[in-house]
Amino acid sequence: MSKISRKNFFRGLALGTVSLPLVIRSCGGQNIAQDNSSPAIHSGKKYRWKMVTTWPPNFPVLGEGCTLFAKWVKEMSGGRMDIRVYGGGELVPPLEAFDAVRSGAAEAGSGAAYYWAGKDPATQFFASVPFGMNAQQLNAWILRGGGMELWTELYAKYGLVPMLGGNTGVQMGGWFNKEINSLEDLKGLKMRMPGLGGKVLEKAGGTPVLLPGGDLYTGLERGVIDATEWIGPYHDYKMGFHQIAKYYYTPGWHETGTALEFFFNKEKFDMLPPDIKAIMESAALRLNGWMLAEFETQNAIYLKKLLEEEKVEVRSYPDEVLAQLRIHTDEIIEEITQEHPFCKKVYASYDQFRKAATDWAALTEKVYYNSIQI
Amino acid sequence: MSKISRKNFFRGLALGTVSLPLVIRSCGGQNIAQDNSSPAIHSGKKYRWKMVTTWPPNFPVLGEGCTLFAKWVKEMSGGRMDIRVYGGGELVPPLEAFDAVRSGAAEAGSGAAYYWAGKDPATQFFASVPFGMNAQQLNAWILRGGGMELWTELYAKYGLVPMLGGNTGVQMGGWFNKEINSLEDLKGLKMRMPGLGGKVLEKAGGTPVLLPGGDLYTGLERGVIDATEWIGPYHDYKMGFHQIAKYYYTPGWHETGTALEFFFNKEKFDMLPPDIKAIMESAALRLNGWMLAEFETQNAIYLKKLLEEEKVEVRSYPDEVLAQLRIHTDEIIEEITQEHPFCKKVYASYDQFRKAATDWAALTEKVYYNSIQI
Numbered sequence: 001m002s003k004i005s006r007k008n009f010f011r012g013l014a015l016g017t018v019s020l021p022l023v024i025r026s027c028g029g030q031n032i033a034q035d036n037s038s039p040a041i042h043s044g045k046k047y048r049w050k051m052v053t054t055w056p057p058n059f060p061v062l063g064e065g066c067t068l069f070a071k072w073v074k075e076m077s078g079g080r081m082d083i084r085v086y087g088g089g090e091l092v093p094p095l096e097a098f099d100a101v102r103s104g105a106a107e108a109g110s111g112a113a114y115y116w117a118g119k120d121p122a123t124q125f126f127a128s129v130p131f132g133m134n135a136q137q138l139n140a141w142i143l144r145g146g147g148m149e150l151w152t153e154l155y156a157k158y159g160l161v162p163m164l165g166g167n168t169g170v171q172m173g174g175w176f177n178k179e180i181n182s183l184e185d186l187k188g189l190k191m192r193m194p195g196l197g198g199k200v201l202e203k204a205g206g207t208p209v210l211l212p213g214g215d216l217y218t219g220l221e222r223g224v225i226d227a228t229e230w231i232g233p234y235h236d237y238k239m240g241f242h243q244i245a246k247y248y249y250t251p252g253w254h255e256t257g258t259a260l261e262f263f264f265n266k267e268k269f270d271m272l273p274p275d276i277k278a279i280m281e282s283a284a285l286r287l288n289g290w291m292l293a294e295f296e297t298q299n300a301i302y303l304k305k306l307l308e309e310e311k312v313e314v315r316s317y318p319d320e321v322l323a324q325l326r327i328h329t330d331e332i333i334e335e336i337t338q339e340h341p342f343c344k345k346v347y348a349s350y351d352q353f354r355k356a357a358t359d360w361a362a363l364t365e366k367v368y369y370n371s372i373q374i
Numbered sequence: 375m376s377k378i379s380r381k382n383f384f385r386g387l388a389l390g391t392v393s394l395p396l397v398i399r400s401c402g403g404q405n406i407a408q409d410n411s412s413p414a415i416h417s418g419k420k421y422r423w424k425m426v427t428t429w430p431p432n433f434p435v436l437g438e439g440c441t442l443f444a445k446w447v448k449e450m451s452g453g454r455m456d457i458r459v460y461g462g463g464e465l466v467p468p469l470e471a472f473d474a475v476r477s478g479a480a481e482a483g484s485g486a487a488y489y490w491a492g493k494d495p496a497t498q499f500f501a502s503v504p505f506g507m508n509a510q511q512l513n514a515w516i517l518r519g520g521g522m523e524l525w526t527e528l529y530a531k532y533g534l535v536p537m538l539g540g541n542t543g544v545q546m547g548g549w550f551n552k553e554i555n556s557l558e559d560l561k562g563l564k565m566r567m568p569g570l571g572g573k574v575l576e577k578a579g580g581t582p583v584l585l586p587g588g589d590l591y592t593g594l595e596r597g598v599i600d601a602t603e604w605i606g607p608y609h610d611y612k613m614g615f616h617q618i619a620k621y622y623y624t625p626g627w628h629e630t631g632t633a634l635e636f637f638f639n640k641e642k643f644d645m646l647p648p649d650i651k652a653i654m655e656s657a658a659l660r661l662n663g664w665m666l667a668e669f670e671t672q673n674a675i676y677l678k679k680l681l682e683e684e685k686v687e688v689r690s691y692p693d694e695v696l697a698q699l700r701i702h703t704d705e706i707i708e709e710i711t712q713e714h715p716f717c718k719k720v721y722a723s724y725d726q727f728r729k730a731a732t733d734w735a736a737l738t739e740k741v742y743y744n745s746i747q748i
Contacts, residue, residue, distance in 0.1 A: 075652035076450060134742050136510060136543075139663060140670035169510075170738035232738075251741040278449035279653070286659040289513060296514035300730035303737070314737060322745055356674035358747050363677070363688060364544035364606075366743035367625040368508050371696055373732050373740075 020112050020127075020168070020231065020258055047276070049083045051108040051262075052101065054094040054115060057087030060235060061298070062260060065166055065291050066110045069262070072283040073276075081276050083108060101265050102159050109263045110165065113151075114195055119158070121336045122343040125350045126151045126162070128258035130197050130329040133354050135167040135257035135292050136365070141353040142259070143285075150346050161269045163284035166260035166291030169299070171252030172236065173317060174229035175220065175245035180317060183324055192216055192228035196332060197254030203328035204321075220244050229254060232295065233302035242306055247315045253325055260291065394486050394501075394542070394605065394632055421650070423457045425636075426475065428468040428485040431461030434609060435672070436634060439540050439665050440484045443636070446657040455650050457482060475639050476533050483637045484539065487525075488569055493532070495710045496717040499724045500525045500536070502632035504571050504703040507728050509541040509631035509666050510739070515727040516633070517659075524720050535643045537658035540634035540665030543673070545626030546610065547691060548603035549594065549619035554691060557698055566590055566602035570706060571628030577702035578695075594618050603628060606669065607676035616680055621689045627699055634665065 055063035070083040088094030101109040114127035141147040187205040198208030306312040337344040429437035444457040462468030475483040488501035515521040561579035572582030680686040711718040
């Protein structure tokens with residue numbers, strides 16, 4: 001992709017402050033339309049809802065998913081629930097989506113729960129933490145292992161109803177202009193790495209740099225940063241990083257399977273008739289599967305492009321580096337859980353599930369990748 | 375679980391002829407109720423449909439899933455689509471579900487596509503083939519990689535509409551009373567292993583034995599068979615195999631992520647109003663995620679029970695044995711695809727997707743299990 005088309009593609013990107021490459025469009029006006037729905041619950045009533053998202057309009061996979069969700073809900077409700085999806089910055093800035101839905105300025109939102117870590121650090125476990133669970137395990141914990149009950153309890157404090165709505169799968173480790181062969185190579189490494197991952201990097205002696213998504217290409221090209229993480233081959237290819245970075249690193253230890261979410265204004269959601277509530281939930285969970293399937297499919301296609309057409313060189317984080325990053329992750333999670341009681345409760349559930357899932361995977365999924373799919 | 379409660383649990387199990395432990399209840403009468411629905415499509419019309427399944431009533435996870443599907447459809451449709459779920463043998467015998475839906479005797483069915491391999495060998499790729507893809511990859515191929523289009527084309531030949539409706543995840547390799555240390559140990563091994571897995575075992579010198587699900591415990595206890603496969607820790611524990619078999623083998627090379635399915639009478643499905651069609655599809659895909667999450671969760675819990683409380687000894691198939699079984703699998707698939715043109719078309723799509731997914735997983739999921747989740 002040429003620089004020009006790349007720039008067009010990401011025109012308007014601004015500061016991303018937390019992981020998953022949050023891409024923020026500038027917000028011209030914040031003329032938020034008022035909600036006109038009334039609390040009637042007869043099933044013939046029509047609803048016109050607004051969904052504010054943290055994604056640029058039609059952002060591949062993540063933004064597209066919101067549009068699909070709205071389409072499915074409209075189809076299933078026979079047009080009674082009509083959700084208009086707004087890209088980040090179209091109605092409110094991306095990182096104001098949570099508060100906009102909380103206040104009722106919009107009825108629905110789409111994001112990733114760790115975007116709200118500044119409001120409540122417990123949110124992170126419902127999206128991704130470094131060295132955390134992968135998609136299959138996180139889905140299992142949330143849907144069948146008690147995670148959803150905790151998430152619902154957490155968001156209820158903020159007047160919101162959460163739903164699981166997608167997963168990126170294991171992400172890549174990012175683009176580097178220097179090799180990482182030892183812990184020493186992390187010292188002073190200037191890397192775009194937001195969220196908990198950035199804190200882990202900092203503990204290891206690196207320098208996490210906050211750069212807007214739209215400035216990453218130039219920053220990497222000019223040496224403002226030595227490295228940047230993004231998502232995986234599909235989105236990374238569109239950003240053009242392969243044109244200016246030497247090495248593509250694996251694994252994405254900082255995001256091992258990031259869950260996406262929908263959130264709804266609880267008061268408004270509670271007033272919906274039961275059939276539309278059930279429709280929203282099924283649409284979100286259908287999207288949950290669709291998104292992982294789409295990431296798997298597109299990332300496989302674009303990895304091939306990067307390797308075969310662009311001759312990208314892949315490198316692996318050395319084991320000793322991963323081991324040290326894991327130690328720092330444990331330290332940071334210990335600090336957070338000591339400070340926040342609800343975080344401790346959530347992490348206890350998360351960690352117990354992870355341990356059992358690890359033992360089970362050691363006999364099945366791990367063996368599959370090592371001995372069956374070769 | 376005592377023998378008595380185990381027997382109660384599986385009372386009425388009869389012959390299972392294909393993989394996934396098909397458990398068949400005897401069918402007293404086949405007094406199939408006639409369908410009374412008319413082709414009206416106005417959205418207020420009520421439908422009462424029958425779903426015939428290949429599972430015993432309330433069979434854990436698989437049968438429960440059908441009940442959940444019906445519940446969700448009823449909720450979302452405001453009661454307009456009311457599906458009554460019949461266990462295998464209650465309306466028609468399990469393996470007649472396909473034909474019962476085809477004929478319109480029932481409108482809906484639940485099973486696994488490889489149960490119909492005798493009708494068309496191409497069905498197997500939409501459930502599981504030995505050394506095939508795992509759940510995450512199979513979901514991606516079916517939902518986003520062209521699999522669903524081929525499946526729809528295949529089932530249309532039989533007057534059916536298929537939907538993806540669950541996955542078991544990687545299964546276990548089964549229960550053995552002798553160790554498998556070399557290819558030599560497979561010679562003469564009497565093992566309950568239906569479907570393509572059984573054919574592979576036979577090529578390797580083993581003797582696949584067809585025993586009813588309900589006779590497996592006694593067969594293994596009395597040495598009628600040396601080994602049996604089933605599903606994973608949750609279902610295996612309930613069968614009580616740990617009481618009478620010495621070793622629990624990994625991996626389930628014969629079932630690396632078996633997809634479950636719903637199928638509908640095409641003529642009747644096509645007459646449904648669009649909102650109910652969309653509701654059925656979303657409910658199936660919601661169940662698809664629910665089921666894998668439930669298997670992950672329960673299998674992890676029951677593995678712990680088997681290892682810690684029952685002191686079960688786990689063994690791994692040696693690499694040379696897996697390598698030889700893979701060669702035989704390739705031979706069998708080659709034979710099938712040479713003989714059946716549509717099978718060749720489906721496998722070409724499946725195999726191309728698998729190769730790309732393997733390369734992608736080598737940098738992500740595989741690294742996750744080897745370097746992150748340790």
